[in-house]
Amino acid sequence: MSSVSTFEPSRFRAITRANVGRLPEWAGLPAELERAIRVVSTVLPFKTNHYVVRELIDWARVPDDPMFQMTFVQREMLSSADYAQMAALVDGGAPSAQIKAAADEVRLRLNPHPGGQLTHNVPSLNGRRLPGMQHKYRNTLLFFPGQGQTCHAYCTFCFRWAQFVGLTDMKFEARETADLTAYLRAHPEVGEVLVTGGDPLVMGASTLERYLEPLLAPEFEHVDVRIGTKSVAYWPQRFVTDPDADALLRVFERVTASGRHLSIMGHYAHPRELGTAIAQRAIARIRSTGAQIRMQAPLLRHINDDPQTWAQLWTAGVRLGCVPYYMFVERDTGPQDYFQVPLARAWQVFREAYQQVGGLARTVRGPSMSTFAGKIAIDGVADVAGERVFALSFLQARDPAWVRQPFYAKYDRRAAWFDELRPAFGDQRFFFESAPNRLRAAPGRRLDVIH
Ligand SMILES: *Cc1c(COP(=O)(O)O)cnc(C)c1O
Ligand code: SF4
Numbered sequence: 001m002s003s004v005s006t007f008e009p010s011r012f013r014a015i016t017r018a019n020v021g022r023l024p025e026w027a028g029l030p031a032e033l034e035r036a037i038r039v040v041s042t043v044l045p046f047k048t049n050h051y052v053v054r055e056l057i058d059w060a061r062v063p064d065d066p067m068f069q070m071t072f073v074q075r076e077m078l079s080s081a082d083y084a085q086m087a088a089l090v091d092g093g094a095p096s097a098q099i100k101a102a103a104d105e106v107r108l109r110l111n112p113h114p115g116g117q118l119t120h121n122v123p124s125l126n127g128r129r130l131p132g133m134q135h136k137y138r139n140t141l142l143f144f145p146g147q148g149q150t151c152h153a154y155c156t157f158c159f160r161w162a163q164f165v166g167l168t169d170m171k172f173e174a175r176e177t178a179d180l181t182a183y184l185r186a187h188p189e190v191g192e193v194l195v196t197g198g199d200p201l202v203m204g205a206s207t208l209e210r211y212l213e214p215l216l217a218p219e220f221e222h223v224d225v226r227i228g229t230k231s232v233a234y235w236p237q238r239f240v241t242d243p244d245a246d247a248l249l250r251v252f253e254r255v256t257a258s259g260r261h262l263s264i265m266g267h268y269a270h271p272r273e274l275g276t277a278i279a280q281r282a283i284a285r286i287r288s289t290g291a292q293i294r295m296q297a298p299l300l301r302h303i304n305d306d307p308q309t310w311a312q313l314w315t316a317g318v319r320l321g322c323v324p325y326y327m328f329v330e331r332d333t334g335p336q337d338y339f340q341v342p343l344a345r346a347w348q349v350f351r352e353a354y355q356q357v358g359g360l361a362r363t364v365r366g367p368s369m370s371t372f373a374g375k376i377a378i379d380g381v382a383d384v385a386g387e388r389v390f391a392l393s394f395l396q397a398r399d400p401a402w403v404r405q406p407f408y409a410k411y412d413r414r415a416a417w418f419d420e421l422r423p424a425f426g427d428q429r430f431f432f433e434s435a436p437n438r439l440r441a442a443p444g445r446r447l448d449v450i451h
Contacts, residue, residue, distance in 0.1 A: 013050040014153075017041040027059050036075035039087045043103045043110075044334065045164035046073045048153040052234055055276050066270050066309075069302045071153045071234075077335035082106045104167065111333045112162035125186055130179045137374070137396045139191045140226075142449060143180055145211050148200035152235035155269075157300050158450065160198065161334045181214045184223060194265070196228040196449050201238055205247035212251065216258045224261040228451040232266040232293070233273035236282035249289050256290030266322065267451030269297035270304055271312040274320060283320045296326035296451060299346050299367055300339045307352035314353070314361035327366030328450075329378075332417055340416045343367070343390065347378045365395055370449075371418045373432055374398055381411060389424040394432075402432045 015023065020037050023029050037046060048071035056067040063074065075083060086106065089099050121134040123141075134142040154164055184190055193215060200208065215223055231238040239245050255262040264286055273279060286293055295317045299305060304313075314324040327350055330339045341349070346367040354362060368375045374397030382391055388411035394402045407430055409421035423430050 015048045015050070015053060017046055020046075023053065027053060027057075027062075029062070033063055033072075033075075035087075037073055039083060039090050040073040040075060040077055042086050042090060042099050043082070043106045043165075044073050044077060044156070045154045045158075045161050046071075046156075047151075047164075048072065049235065051237065051278075052153050055278075056233075056272055058272075064302075066303045067272055070155055070157075070269065073156055074302075074335075074338065077156065077338050078106065082109075103165075107162065107165065107167050110335070112167050113333075123183060125179070125183055130183060132179065133183060135183075135187070135190070136398065138189050138400055141180075141183065141187070141190045141193050143193050143195050143211075144197060145195060145200055145203065145207075147207055148195070148203045149198035150202055151197070151199040152202060152231055152238075155230070156335065157298065157303070157330060157339045159331045159333045160450070163198075177211055177214045180211075181217075181220070184215075184220055188222070191222060192224040192226055192261075194226040194228060194449060196265075196451070199229050199231055199451075200227055201229045201231040201248070205244040205251050208248070209251045209254070212255060216254065216260075221259065224263070225255050226263045226265050228265040228267070228449055230267040230451055232264065232279065232282055232286075233268050236276070236279045239282040239285050240278055245285075249285055252286065252289035252291045262289075262291040264291055264293045265325070265449070265451050266293050266295050267297055268295045268313060268317065268322075269300065270309060271316050274313070274316045280320060283322065287321050293322040294325040295322050295364075296328065298328040298330045298339075298450070299341050299349060300330055301341050302339065305341050305345070305349060307349050307356065310349065310353035311356040311361075314357050314364060318358070318361045324361050324364035326368055327364060329367050329369045329417070331370070342414055342416050343369075343378055343421075344381060344411070344413055344415075347381060347390075350378075351380075368395055369418050372398075374402065376418055379406070384408070385425070387411075387424055390421065397432070399432070405431065407431050 017038060020029070021034060040046070052067065052071055058065045058067070062068045078086065085102060086099070089102055121136045123130050123133055123135040132144050132146065134144075136142075149163065154161070158164075180193070184193075195211065212225065215225060237245070239248065242248075252262055268274060283293060295313070297304070304310060310327065317324055329343065329346055330336065330341065350367045354364070366377060368377045373394070375395040376392050377395050379391040379393055382389055389408040390411055391406055391408055393404050393406050395404075397403050408424035409430075410424045412421060415421055
């Protein structure tokens with residue numbers, strides 16, 4: 001059954017629906033799990049790679065293993081009715097066009113475009129929309145290079161899932177950097193460009209350099225660079241053994257040598273991602289270029305919903321020279337019920353993890369929800385004037401004046417997102433919502449950075 005050659009290191013040795021049946025014998029993927037993957041992956045994206053399979057997943061703990069849950073789709077990610085429908089088509093050998101049509105119907109029920117993500121925050125210049133960018137918070141411009149819109153492996157919980165199954169035309173991909181520099185010239189308030197995706201580090205070093213090169217001109221001296229990526233966890237070979245690994249590090253060096261800050265926003269969701277020799281080597285090599293690594297990830301049931309996991313992640317990260325940055329609340333798209341953690345529990349996990357770590361790891365903030373209005377942190381649960389409330393504040397906001405202003409919502413044990421919360425103390429609206437249109441009525445969740 002197994003073909004060893006499938007597992008020889010190479011750049012994108014992908015495991016997909018097409019070859020999941022050829023996993024090596026030592027993986028021992030039970031037949032019923034394999035079938036579930038075949039069925040669920042008709043709807044949700046599934047792609048992993050030999051590094052994740054061989055070095056990150058603990059196959060003795062499958063299916064509960066957190067790294068298995070992170071890239072292998074699971075039966076419970078679809079409703080029983082949807083699963084049964086897709087299973088019948090797959091088992092009956094239905095033509096692929098029929099499977100796709102049925103899958104698209106299921107996908108549309110999974111809130112594929114949370115919050116009109118394609119249309120909001122897209123900036124324009126001289127009346128022309130610039131689809132490869134988003135500008136929501138004053139200091140930071142998001143940049144989506146057209147060739148960085150896929151990943152080394154797909155996270156089962158990713159809110160970009162619709163893009164990976166072709167449901168979303170990537171209308172916001174950038175095709176050229178001329179728009180970027182023109183926008184920066186017109187917006188001197190932008191102090192950093194955050195290159196994101198997908199995963200921009202699926203791009204070759206020379207492609208990335210072409211995107212970054214124009215930013216290094218003296219006129220953009222005030223602009224720092226961030227790169228959001230999961231490759232530090234899923235494909236550390238990118239920085240160590242890929243044919244252009246050295247070239248990539250030279251690109252990083254060019255950025256830091258120009259006097260800019262370069263931060264790799266590493267998506268690390270579980271301490272095991274930091275545990276391999278090659279992952280640690282990747283961190284050391286990135287840091288040797290003068291770049292900083294920051295760590296962020298969502299809180300996810302089945303993967304990292306306990307305080308010890310986060311405490312270990314942050315402590316191990318600090319030891320390796322990374323800076324804990326954000327814990328996010330998972331969003332409402334795709335298999336949301338499967339991964340959802342109630343806000344009250346999210347705060348408890350954050351707090352108990354924070355209590356366990358040393359001061360150097362307490363740079364982390366969260367749990368944070370990326371809402372239409374901004375990034376809202378749950379600062380705590382408190383009893384105030386006889387009412388149990390969530391204390392909240394903005395870490396980032398559409399209006400910078402809202403940031404770090406405390407505000408309060410009625411405690412709700414089950415609420416899992418901001419739009420399920422109501423103002424405390426009998427207020428009609430939160431302080432940042434102007435009558436009569438509550439901001440919350442606007443698209444609540446949107447396309448934001450995941451890393
Ligand atoms: C999170 C985010 C940023 C970056 O925010 P930081 O707090 O600086 O990390 C920028 N733009 C958008 C749209 C975001 O969601
Ligand atoms: S979280 Fe990042 S690496 Fe994972 S699928 Fe989404 S964009 Fe790709």
